[in-house]
Amino acid sequence: MEIYKISNNTLQEISFKEFKKNQTQRFWIICEPEEVCQNNDFFKFHLSTIEECKNRKQHPRLEIYDDVSFGVINIIDHTGNWFEAKEINFYITQNYIIFVSKGKNRLIEQIKSEIAQNAQASTNYNINESKILYMLLDRLTSMDSVILKKIEANIEHLEEQVISGVEKDFSVQIIKLRKQLLYLKRYYEPLIDIAEGLEENENGLIDEAAIRFFTILINRIQRLNNNVANLRDYVTQVREAYQAQVDIKLNKTMKLFTVVTTIFLPLTLIAGWYGMNFTYMPELKWVFGYPSVIVLSLAVVVVCLVYFKRHNYL
Numbered sequence: 001m002e003i004y005k006i007s008n009n010t011l012q013e014i015s016f017k018e019f020k021k022n023q024t025q026r027f028w029i030i031c032e033p034e035e036v037c038q039n040n041d042f043f044k045f046h047l048s049t050i051e052e053c054k055n056r057k058q059h060p061r062l063e064i065y066d067d068v069s070f071g072v073i074n075i076i077d078h079t080g081n082w083f084e085a086k087e088i089n090f091y092i093t094q095n096y097i098i099f100v101s102k103g104k105n106r107l108i109e110q111i112k113s114e115i116a117q118n119a120q121a122s123t124n125y126n127i128n129e130s131k132i133l134y135m136l137l138d139r140l141t142s143m144d145s146v147i148l149k150k151i152e153a154n155i156e157h158l159e160e161q162v163i164s165g166v167e168k169d170f171s172v173q174i175i176k177l178r179k180q181l182l183y184l185k186r187y188y189e190p191l192i193d194i195a196e197g198l199e200e201n202e203n204g205l206i207d208e209a210a211i212r213f214f215t216i217l218i219n220r221i222q223r224l225n226n227n228v229a230n231l232r233d234y235v236t237q238v239r240e241a242y243q244a245q246v247d248i249k250l251n252k253t254m255k256l257f258t259v260v261t262t263i264f265l266p267l268t269l270i271a272g273w274y275g276m277n278f279t280y281m282p283e284l285k286w287v288f289g290y291p292s293v294i295v296l297s298l299a300v301v302v303v304c305l306v307y308f309k310r311h312n313y314l
Contacts, residue, residue, distance in 0.1 A: 001016060001029065001030070001031040001032070001035045001039075002029070002030040002031070003015065003016060003018075003019045003027060003028075003029050003030075004027065004028045004029075004030075005018075005019075005025050005026070005027055006025070006026040006027065006028060006127060006128060006129075007025065009119055009126055009127045010115075010116075010119045010127075011028065011112065011115055011116070011119075011127075016039070020042060023095060024095070025095065026095050026096065026128060026129060027095065027096035027097075027129075028096065028097055028099075028129065028132055029096060029097070029098040029099070030098075030099045030101065030108055031098065031099075031100060031101075032100070032101070032102065032103075033053040033054045033089075033100055033102065034054070036050060036053055036098070036100055037050050037053070037054060043091075043098075045068065045070070045091060046063075046065065046068075046070070049063065049070045049089075049091070052070075052072060052089065053089045053100045058072045058087065059072065059190065060072050060073055060074050060187075060190035060191065060194065061190060061193065061194065062193065062194040062197040062198065064197060064202050064203055065203065066203055067093060067094065067203070067205075068091055068092065068093050068203075068205070069091070069092045069197075069198070069203060069205055070089070070090070070091055071089065071090045071092075071194055072087065072089055073087070073088050073089070073090070073136075073137070073140065073191070073194065074086070074087055074088075074187060075087070075088055075105070075107060075140060076140070076144075076184075076187060086102075086105070087102075088100065088101045088105060088107075088108075088136075089101075090133060090136070092129055092130070092133055092205050092206075093129075093205065094205060095129075096129060097129035097132055097133055099136070107136060107139050107140070108136070110139060111132065111135045111136060111139070114135070115127055115132075115135075126209075128207050128210070129207070130205075130206045130207035130209075130210035130213075131207070131210055131213070133198070133206075134210055134213045134214060134217065137191070137194070137195060137198075137214075137217055138213075138217060140191065141188075141191070141217075141220060141221055141224060144184075144224050145224070145227075147184075148184075148224065148227050148228065148231065151177065151180060151181065151231060152231060152234070154173075154177060155177060155231065155234050155235055155238060158170060158173055158174070158177070158238055159238045159241065162238060162241050162242045162245055163241065165245065170242050171242075174235060174238065174239050174242065177235050178232070178235055178239075181228050181231050181232045181235065182232075184224075184228045185225065185228050185229070185232070188221050188224055188225040188228065189225065191221055192218060192221050192222060192225065195214050195217050195218045195221060196218055198214050199211055199214040199215055199218060255313065259308055259313055262304065262308075263300075263301055263304045263305070266300045266304070267297055267300060267301070270293065270296060270297060270300070274293060
């Protein structure tokens with residue numbers, strides 16, 4: 001467990017024993033789920049929230065109580081080719097904020113580093129529990145515009161390949177892009193709800209000066225969510241264009257089969273006609289009967305090909 005006393009707009013690490021002795025100061029606590037559970041005799045948090053900290057992969061949300069606000073947040077890890085969520089929980093009270101995370105969290109480390117840098121750079125730098133919570137939520141989406149631009153570039157490249165008629169099955173790529181955008185949509189919507197709940201500040205635990213930061217955050221997440229909706233429409237258009245290309249190729253194939261079938265229909269009629277072998281068929285004993293049938297068959301093929309060519313069926 002890491003406990004920092006917010007003193008003179010800087011972070012001073014202290015022990016849990018010192019923290020319990022002085023409850024008039026402001027504190028930032030970083031701990032594991034088990035540590036919250038072990039010390040809940042002191043914190044006195046609702047037992048359902050403790051269980052949710054222990055049981056990971058909960059749905060992101062914000063719960064408002066009279067003296068504490070509890071939140072579940074998913075942090076997207078997009079370092080690979082797919083998105084993976086890591087959960088972090090938080091409690092905010094009148095004089096301290098707690099981040100509950102399993103293992104080291106890069107966002108928390110970034111926040112600590114930024115606070116230290118800003119405190120050194122400016123003597124007027126103001127930090128409190130609400131600002132720390134805002135910094136966490138802010139960094140959740142700070143690089144998401146880059147992710148969306150990358151996805152948009154992938155969609156544009158896919159569209160160019162589809163339009164150029166590249167012989168390739170794009171179904172897997174289209175499905176992957178749709179799943180990524182659906183994942184982001186399900187990520188942003190509860191995040192908007194959490195930020196709006198903090199902005200409403202029903203229990204008065206959010207510093208009034210920090211409310212405007214959450215308003216800015218809500219506007220940003222809504223823009224990102226709108227971009228995701230636009231990209232989903234874009235992917236749908238590309239999918240429809242790809243399906244149209246597939247239909248065109250299928251129609252060409254069917255047209256070819258239809259032409260071949262139409263050419264062979266009269267030939268089949270000729271073969272069936274002279275395959276009856278009736279006794280009184282004069283062509284059967286005619287010396288030029290066989291060559292005549294060959295010439296007739298070739299003439300039928302040529303006439304059909306000329307007809308189809310003139311009517312743009314070939």
